Amino acid sequence: MKCILCHSANTHLLETIPKENLNHLYHKSLRINTSSLIKNDLRYLHCKDCDLRFFIDTQDKVPTGDGAFYNSLNQLQWYYFSYKHEYDYVRDFITQDSSFQNPRILEVGCGKAAFAKYLPENAQYVGLELSTQAKQMAQSQGIHIENITIEEFAKTHQDEFDISCSFQVLEHVSNPYEFLRAQIACLKSDKTIGGGGKSY
Ligand SMILES: [Zn+2]
Incomplete structure (x- = not known):
């Protein structure tokens, strides 16, 4: 099985998790029905080249919400x-770099766009988020959010942003390689991509 980030074949299986266990736990703990999302058993793998640990199902798909x-x-x-x-x-990072004049900020997987409130007043913010409810919450506070994936967004917004960031999002995406590549495509040349994740 190839690594979903660096595409190396140097991976090994750590554990296999039955789909029934996952669907049961989501329902028991959060009252969420995930049976239409988790249709196959999940394999937990480790890439020995980039050190990524990731889940992929027995049909080589990464289930996502x-x-x-x-x-x-x-x-x-x-x-x-x-x-x-x-x-x-x-x-x-933004406020200490004087080259950022009216910086354009893209946040991917922005939730209710809480980060927008931490930005300096001259920043122009765009958030991407799949939850329609999160978009409504943000819109009620005058924050611009689009319900679209970064891969789709990048097709029409290349070279537009000074900074692209995601916070604890990378572990949710099925194809981190394309996810990062799409963010980079949205950046003006020599600009910055950054963020944090629990497992990366
Ligand atoms: Zn890898």
Whole structure:
């Protein structure tokens, strides 16, 4: 099995997780029905070249949440954080670099766009998020969010942004290689991509 990030074949199986266990746990813990998303057993693999640990199912697909799934998570008070420690790092990165005049910021997987409130006033912010409810929450506060994947967004927004960031999102995407490549395509030349993830 090839690594989903660096495409190396130097991977090994750590564990196989039955789909029944996952669907049962989602229902028991969060009252979310995931049977239409998790249709096959999941394999947990480790890439010995880039050190990524990742899940992929027995049909070589990475199950990911859809809009309905994230709308369900959105009902949980704790799911969309109002603060992540990475926000401070990126805000400081922007404010301490004088070359950023009216910086254009793209956040991918922005939830309710809490990060937008940490940006300097001269920043122009665009967030991408699959949850339609999160978009409504952000819009009510005058924040611009689009319900579109970064891969689709990148087709019509190349070379537009000074900074692209994602916070604890990379572990949710099925194809991290294309996800990062699409973010890079949206950047003006020599600009910055950054973020944080729990497992990366
Ligand atoms: Zn790898």
